[in-house]
Amino acid sequence: MNAKTSKRLNMKERYRIMTRDLGWEPSYQRYEDIFPQEGFEGIKITDWDQWEDPFRLTMDNYWKFQAEKERKLYAIFDAVSQNNGQMKISDPRYLNAVKLFITAVTPLEYNAYKGYARVGRQFGGVGARIACQMQSIDELRHTQTQIHAMSHYNKYFGGMHDFPHMFDRVWYLSVPKSFFEDASTAGPFEFLTAISFSFEYVLTNLLFLPFMSGAAYNGDMNTVTFGFSAQSDEARHMTLGLEIIKFILEQHEDNVPIIQQWLDKWLWRGYRLLSIVGMMMDYMLPNKVMSWAEAWTMYYEEAGGALFKELERYGIRPPKYADQTVIGKDHVSHQAWFIFYQYGHATAFNTWVPTAKEMDWLSEKYPDTFDRLYRPRFELLAEKAARGERFYNNTLPQLCQVCQIPLAITEPDDDTLLSHRDTVHDGERYHFCSDGCHDIFQHEPEKYVQAWLPVHQILQGNCGGADMEKVIGDYYRIEMGEDNLDFEGSAEQRRWAAWKQAV
Amino acid sequence: MSVNANYPNYRGPVRDRVENFHGNQLVYVMWERHLLFCAPLTFLADPAMAFDAFLAEVLTPALAPHPESEALDFAEAQWRLDGEDFTPRGDASLADNGIGHKSQLRLITPRLSDLADAAI
Numbered sequence: 258m259n260a261k262t263s264k265r266l267n268m269k270e271r272y273r274i275m276t277r278d279l280g281w282e283p284s285y286q287r288y289e290d291i292f293p294q295e296g297f298e299g300i301k302i303t304d305w306d307q308w309e310d311p312f313r314l315t316m317d318n319y320w321k322f323q324a325e326k327e328r329k330l331y332a333i334f335d336a337v338s339q340n341n342g343q344m345k346i347s348d349p350r351y352l353n354a355v356k357l358f359i360t361a362v363t364p365l366e367y368n369a370y371k372g373y374a375r376v377g378r379q380f381g382g383v384g385a386r387i388a389c390q391m392q393s394i395d396e397l398r399h400t401q402t403q404i405h406a407m408s409h410y411n412k413y414f415g416g417m418h419d420f421p422h423m424f425d426r427v428w429y430l431s432v433p434k435s436f437f438e439d440a441s442t443a444g445p446f447e448f449l450t451a452i453s454f455s456f457e458y459v460l461t462n463l464l465f466l467p468f469m470s471g472a473a474y475n476g477d478m479n480t481v482t483f484g485f486s487a488q489s490d491e492a493r494h495m496t497l498g499l500e501i502i503k504f505i506l507e508q509h510e511d512n513v514p515i516i517q518q519w520l521d522k523w524l525w526r527g528y529r530l531l532s533i534v535g536m537m538m539d540y541m542l543p544n545k546v547m548s549w550a551e552a553w554t555m556y557y558e559e560a561g562g563a564l565f566k567e568l569e570r571y572g573i574r575p576p577k578y579a580d581q582t583v584i585g586k587d588h589v590s591h592q593a594w595f596i597f598y599q600y601g602h603a604t605a606f607n608t609w610v611p612t613a614k615e616m617d618w619l620s621e622k623y624p625d626t627f628d629r630l631y632r633p634r635f636e637l638l639a640e641k642a643a644r645g646e647r648f649y650n651n652t653l654p655q656l657c658q659v660c661q662i663p664l665a666i667t668e669p670d671d672d673t674l675l676s677h678r679d680t681v682h683d684g685e686r687y688h689f690c691s692d693g694c695h696d697i698f699q700h701e702p703e704k705y706v707q708a709w710l711p712v713h714q715i716l717q718g719n720c721g722g723a724d725m726e727k728v729i730g731d732y733y734r735i736e737m738g739e740d741n742l743d744f745e746g747s748a749e750q751r752r753w754a755a756w757k758q759a760v
Numbered sequence: 761m762s763v764n765a766n767y768p769n770y771r772g773p774v775r776d777r778v779e780n781f782h783g784n785q786l787v788y789v790m791w792e793r794h795l796l797f798c799a800p801l802t803f804l805a806d807p808a809m810a811f812d813a814f815l816a817e818v819l820t821p822a823l824a825p826h827p828e829s830e831a832l833d834f835a836e837a838q839w840r841l842d843g844e845d846f847t848p849r850g851d852a853s854l855a856d857n858g859i860g861h862k863s864q865l866r867l868i869t870p871r872l873s874d875l876a877d878a879a880i
Contacts, residue, residue, distance in 0.1 A: 297766035444764065596798045633878035634795070637827075652822045654799035655788045655864070663799035664790075673793050673879035675800065679842065679864065685774055686842070686862040688788070703763035707772040716804045717780045 268313070275315035280383030294379040298444035301509035305382025308504055311496035319391055322489075323398065330486040334405060337478045343413045347475040348543035349753040350744055353606040354471055355407055355480065356416040357537060360605055361433045362464070363403045364424040368437040369452060370396035376445035388497050392453075395490040402486060406479040414749060415740040416605040423605055426720070427733045428711035429533075429597070431661045435708065436530045440523075442704070447519055449501045455523035458498030459564065461491060462556040463531055467538045467546060474544040499564075506571040513572045518700065524576035525693035528585075529660040535590035536597065539619065540611060548622035553586040578693045581669045587623055588667060591631040596665050598638065599650040603725075605735050607744035610639045630672060647743055651725070653712045658687045658705055659694035666690055682706065778861040785861040787854065789819060792868045793879045796826050800864065811857050812850035819867075827880075828872040840866040 266274065283291055295302070314322075336342075346352065370393050377389030411417040424430045440451040469484030471477075505512050535549035547555075565575040594608075601608035611619065616635065619627045641648050654663035668676045678695040679688045682702045689695040698705045714720050721732035729735050739748050763770050778785050785807050790800035803818050815834055823829045839846040842863050849857060859865065 294766055298764055444766065447764070592798070595795075599798055630878050633875075634880055637796070637875070637880060648796075648825060650797060650825075652797070652801045652803070654797075655790075655802050656799075665798040673795070675790060675792075675795070677790070677800070677864070683774070685777065686860070688862070688864065701763045703765075703770055703772045705772075706774045709775060712802050713776045713786070716784075716786065716802070717776075718782065 272313050272315060275317065276310065276387050277383050279387070288381065292379055292381045294445050295381055298446050299515055300444075300446040300505060300512050302381070302505075303508050305380075305384070307507065308382050308384040309500060310384050310388065311500045312493050314391065314493070316387075316391070319394075323394075326486050326489070327398075327402075330402060330482055331405070333482045334409070334479060337482075338409050342478055343410055344756065345476045345478070349414075349749050350541065350607070350609065351471075351475040351477065351543050352410060352414045352749070353416075353608075353744075354468070354475075354537050354541045355410055355477065356414070356606040357533065357541070358468055358480070359403065359407045359417050360420045360423050360427070361430055361533060362468075363400055363407075364421060364430075365433055365437050366396050366400040366403065367421075368441060370394075370400060372437070372441045372448055372452060375441070376448050379445040385501075392494055392497065395487075395494070399483075399487050399490070402483045406483040409479055413752075415736065419734045422734055427605065427735070428600075428603060431709065431711050432533070433530060435661050436526055439526065439704075446505065446515075449498075450505075450516060450519040451523040451526075453494065453498035454502045455520060456527050457491070457494040458502075459524065459557070459561055460527045460531060461495065462560070463552055464534055465491060466556075467534055467552060470546040471538065471542045474546050475542060502568070503571070506568075506573070510572075517573055520573065521577040521693075522697050522700070524582075525578055525691075525697065526660065528582045529662060529690075529694070532589045532593040532662065532666075535586075536593035539590040539622075540594040540615075545618060548619075549590040550586040550622060553582065558583060577696070578691070581691070581693070584669045585666065587626045588630075588672060591619075591623075591627070592665050592667070595631075595634065596654070596663050599648055600654075601743060602649045602737075602741055603729050603733070603735065605733075605740045607742065607747050607749060609744040610635050610642065626672065642743070642745070653715065655688060656710050656712050657690035657694050658708055658710070659689060659697050661708065661710060662690060664688070664690050776862070781861075785854070787814070787859060788862070788864040789822075790864060790866045791823065791826075792866055793876065794826065794828070794869075795879050796875075797823075805854060807855040807859075807861075808853050810851055810853055811848045811859075814854060815850075828869075828875060831872045832869060836870060838868040840868065 289296060373389045373393035373396060377386050377393060380386050380389070407417060424434055440448050443451065465484060465487070469481055472480035472484065502516065505516060535553075538546060538549050538552065561579075562575070565573065597604055598608045598610070616627075616632055620632065623631075638648055654665070656663055664675055664677055666676050668674050676691055677688065678690075678692060679686060680695065680699065681687075682698075683706075685706070687698060687702075687705070689698060711720075715725075715728055720728045722728070726737065729741070730737055735741050744750055763772070776786070781804065783806065784804045787803045787805050788800045789803065791797065801822055803822070805814060805818060809817075820829075823832065826832075839848055841857075841859060846858075846865075
């Protein structure tokens with residue numbers, strides 16, 4: 258009996274064999290030929306063995322846990338579809354948040370899967386390789402579960418039918434796409450700093466909690482359920498994100514300024530990307546959860562503030578321009594929704610002027626800005642719409658060379674003037690929405706001169722010609738009158754009313 | 761270093777050089793503190809076009825949806841070009857006015873209506 262027990266490995270030993278023991282010392286190839294991307298970013302790793310795995314999880318256990326979660330998840334998806342779950346949502350306007358998610362966020366999960374598969378190959382340390390492998394598989398799982406969760410709604414609502422195609426082409430989806438491609442085309446250490454730390458650790462609460470709570474408040478069982486199913490994975494990713502940063506900082510003091518520059522860059526890029534989450538929370542959810550400003554205060558200023566305090570001992574300071582994000586929290590959601598409203602003929606979802614009750618909620622949440630700047634704008638738009646002149650902007654906006662968002666965000670110290678910076682590089686002029694995006698360009702101009710800016714591509718004739726209806730319909734595959742335009746009078750509104758009457 | 765690449769002297773293709781616009785160039789126009797248009801506008805224009813023609817044929821129709829467009833008088837307006845004060849010559853071409861590819865023009869008008877209170 259004793260002999261039998263001793264054959265079983267204790268947890269620590271079993272863990273060692275299933276992770277670190279999978280590596281080996283190369284004997285006939287040079288280390289730098291096997292891991293050719295490990296050195297060029299200037300990050301110095303003196304001892305990969307110092308890597309502490311954030312989760313004592315081995316591949317065999319990983320499959321068991323994930324399989325169990327999948328069984329529960331798909332049982333709920335089945336129940337939702339058998340019970341006409343699409344009719345349980347609060348209001349058909351809610352589905353526009355889901356449309357935004359499947360077109361803008363789910364493809365990022367797929368890019369994360371590819372990204373972790375790539376960088377996992379590039380690290381000499383076996384602990385880091387295994388962690389990246391697991392995260393890569395998680396991200397693929399998230400892609401799949403999100404597609405399955407939303408496919409039920411796709412049977413009843415527009416705008417979701419061509420999401421991977423749209424991700425590669427539609428003007429506003431170039432914002433998340435270029436964000437992730439910036440990370441994916443960086444070296445492996447910058448990729449981890451960008452995605453594992455800045456995005457997963459610092460900002461993920463601002464992406465997932467609003468969408469999942471929004472779903473819960475608005476009767477969307479499928480989204481709530483995949484959110485729960487992803488939660489333990491996300492917790493693992495967050496822990497990994499923090500571990501990576503601490504590990505790199507502890508390895509060599511020369512790493513500190515490199516990491517600092519990446520933190521400055523990726524907080525700013527993440528903040529700009531999250532503008533769409535802000536507008537989703539403040540404008541697209543019929544039943545609101547909290548305001549974007551409240552979320553930013555709680556998850557960035559308070560939680561992030563404590564985090565950067567903790568990193569002070571490594572010589573890290575809070576990200577540059579973090580103060581501008583705090584000023585911006587009272588503006589960006591309104592400015593972002595206003596962009597989509599006026600280009601609502603070129604969106605794969607409906608847009609609308611907030612109701613009187615919703616405007617009162619916004620006044621209460623944004624006492625310093627909403628009544629002064631944004632309410633008058635929406636009231637003017639409502640008047641125009643009531644006269645049958647619903648405002649669509651038929652010109653094209655100027656875009657930021659880095660974040661690719663229209664220059665629609667105001668100066669930090671002047672909220673009636675659009676923020677704009679420019680620079681001349683190699684005889685060519687480039688434009689930016691902010692100091693943050695300008696600095697990112699200045700650091701690596703040769704990267705951003707290549708940006709595929711949707712407006713410029715249209716004007717070069719690369720998106721199916723000069724006729725905007727053709728660009729929107731044929732090139733983007735947004736079906737005119739089905740997927741886009743104002744919610745008032747939309748196909749979705751008509752169908753919903755008919756279904757409700759039939760019940 | 762102008763890019764962090766794993767081989768030296770990496771150069772990226774400049775995707776928006778003027779040659780890619782088939783004889784035209786890009787001009788951006790920001791009507792300052794008029795935020796009904798959420799962002800400055802991007803126009804494709806022939807660099808040989810006279811500045812006055814650009815105003816009449818390109819900018820005026822683009823600004824028409826704005827309630828203040830009827831009160832807008834270009835003769836009363838001030839201009840900035842790429843960050844500098846600028847006095848356009850109406851009969852000279854965009855190119856001769858120094859308006860290059862991807863230049864940004866700013867249109868600054870006096871108070872035209874109460875919409876100015878909310879910078880609409």
